[in-house]
Amino acid sequence: MSEVIEHYVSEHASLKDVLPGNDLSWLNESRDAALQQLSTQGFPTLRAEDWKYTSIRPIEKRQFKLAQEVGHSVDATSINGYLYKDLDCHLMVFVDGRFSAPLSNLGDLARGITIKDLSTALREDSDVLKTHLCSAADMTRNGFAAMNAAFMSDGAFIELDKNCVVDLPIHLMFLSTGQHEELTSQSRILILAGDNSQAKIIESYHAQQDSVYFNNITTEVKLGRNANLEHYKVQEESKKAFHVATLQVDQQRDSTFTSHSVSLGAQLARNDINSWMGDEGATCNLYGLYVADGRQHTDFHTRIDHAKPHCSSNEYYKGILDGHSRAVFNGQVHVHPDAQKSDAQQANNNLLLSKDAEIDTKPQLEIYADDVTAAHGATVGQLDENMMFYLRSRGIDYNSAHALLVYGFAHSVIEKMSLAPLRKHLESALVSRIPNAGQFSDMVED
């Protein structure tokens, strides 16, 4: 066992009595099994195919500690800066990974919706959680999944009853204060969407300071028949932070899952997005955008399983890389035997803006059924000379034309989002990230 794993094992022993749900034997058993898994397996190395291009040495080098209490420095006014303008929502706020009831604002919940923090849910709905918690996300996948299963210290539980349609989006805000050195938060989000239910859920990650911390998040989603869920994730962590997240989706018949994932921050960001379409007629859409510069490292691993016939999946990821940044994209589509009439489309386009940036992309198809249309495409390149010429010939200077084209490249992902306030926020976030975009920023702000 390596030193860092020993640290987490002893950390777990000391926290055992304060972790939520410590009176539930099933949960303790599950936590112990996960810890065992972590200590035998350790963190993934470059030799593992799924981690071939992503070294987690910087995470291994540090011994992170779990935050014990909610930081007091955060008040309602400081939260306002991270809210999306003009977006009415059910708000849950987590500070350094701990749920903060005073800062949250759930508002009036319609009938049929349950939104609770993990500790409360474990007290009040332990039977439901016993059935569903850890049932979608496979903790044997890698050390990080096991770590989350062992430590999950807080998070959210969202349940939608049958036919429940939530009008307002549900916003889960994760804020890191950076008041303490090298904190880790191990959050767990469980979303159960009943038959015919509909909801939009936003996960957003922010930092108050440019500090070092480690967020390890697991989100489990289960969609009933004909359920429709839009999941938004906006990751704007500090440039020194580590962000490892797993999103595991289980889809029932005719359900639709749409994920929008935007990765802007963190020194090292790794996202695993897996969807299992376990019955006919399901649809899965995965959209993503990653923008990296400096020494940032962004890694997206997606896997879509077409387990039954007549399912369709659609994946569209774009990346912009500048400075010494590096991005990894691995899009796996697995069509199981007899999953006939599957339709799987995938595209990954990347823009390299600097000679020191690097992209490693692998769109991977595994197909075991014959009546399938599957296509994937990946491109890496720079801006189109013809487009540039078009703009230049109309009197737009090089820098502005360049910025405009980069913006346009990224915008095609953002425009797929149905929440206008979120779109607006990301548009201006994008403008601030693209060099020389100031020239047309007022066009975007309107």
Next chain:
Amino acid sequence: MSQANQELHELAKKEYEHGFVTDIESDTLPPGLDEDTVRAISARKKEPQWMLDWRLEAFAKWQEMTPPKWPYLDLPEIDFQSISYYSAPKKPEDGPKSLDEVDPKLIETYNKLGIPLEEQKLLAGVTEATDVAVDAVFDSVSVKTTYSERLAEDGIIFCSLSEAIHDHPDLIKQYMASVVPVTDNFFAALNCAVFTDGSFVYIPKGVRCPMELSTYFRINAQNTGQFERTLIIAEEGSYVSYLEGCTAPQRDENQLHAAVVELVAMKDAEIKYSTVQNWYPGDETGKGGIYNFVTKRAECRGDNSKVSWTQVETGSAITWKYPSCVLKGDNSTGEFYSVALSSLSQQADTGTKMIHLGKNTSSTIVAKGVSAMKGQNAYRGLVHIGKSADGARNYTQCDSLLLGDTCGAHTFPYMEVKNPTAQVEHEATTSKIGDDQLFYCQQRGISEEDAVSMIVNGFCKEVFKELPMEFAVEAQKLLSVSLEGAVG
């Protein structure tokens, strides 16, 4: 598709067309592999000491290595001690001097293969036009090298590797294992230790090889893995087109084939390397068949050089090969055209690696996979654009066609890009033959069988048109034989 399925099953029951064993006395080493085996092989080939030392060093390194686990293959454990590592036809004393001296049974074998040396001889007697020079590797020892004289006029060396070791040791020392290092991978190291023979081609500066060079490999004696090496060197401004084709008799035990092919292209040189591989694929249940683990790599060392790989892979129980190009010279070009067919219980994990290092290098990859019955077909490719490769360009297209619902098609394309001026494109599609396509043909009076055949041929056409004329005919014949019953 039900008709096609049924026909596929009929095809499976068909005997392997090239399944015949030529009964020639072979001088074969007993099964087993240790240092003495390596020494024995070297001794039988009357090799100089430096060659033996080289082999022994490779063998020592091989012993420290383990077989790769990453291919997408269901690979049984191979017992390397149960294989015989050397088999040479008897009467090798002086080597046959003309066709008349060649064992008549051997000639018969080639006749059955349909590319007889006899015809070569006749052609040779009449005119020097046409002209495929065949260096026939019949179970490990090169039996007959034709056309050497004609080639020698231009200063071209085309001989077996054993001859080259004796006659051109400097070239061998300089180039052998310079493209594929001894420890490159498990099977390459094994090959270095026990390779029995192979072909050597040297094209001098400015020479355009006047004919297509060709080697036919054929695994014959029971239980002999064939470990040959090919080394082709194209000096500045030269051109050569090399053909390699394979058939093997029917066997029940799996036979191991671990070859190494190295190509070196200097400034302005061009090498075109074409392969048609039709070894025994085993039966429907996966019993028997050849294991084909090949390391093929080309180095474009000089500016403006070009290497083109074309392969038609229809045989072998397990195929594991990635003909690759290292594009070192500026403006160098690498091409890879492949048709891989896996039917019965065949497994293929094949693709290419394009390593871009020089400026303005470009590469094209066109891979077509056809899966039928229980065949599993995987494309695994790497496109690597190094930091120094300004203006590098890659286009990759890999398409899969699935016939039947028990087969599989997989793609694992790796793209590693470290230069912003690079343009890399990858496209892949997987589909079956559309009912509308079939309907369109049938509506015009074409039978379903012909229609399917037509569509599959159209699917592969992009690759076939890259094959040299002399080879295209055979390639199409092999593919249609392999798909016979399945698609007409």
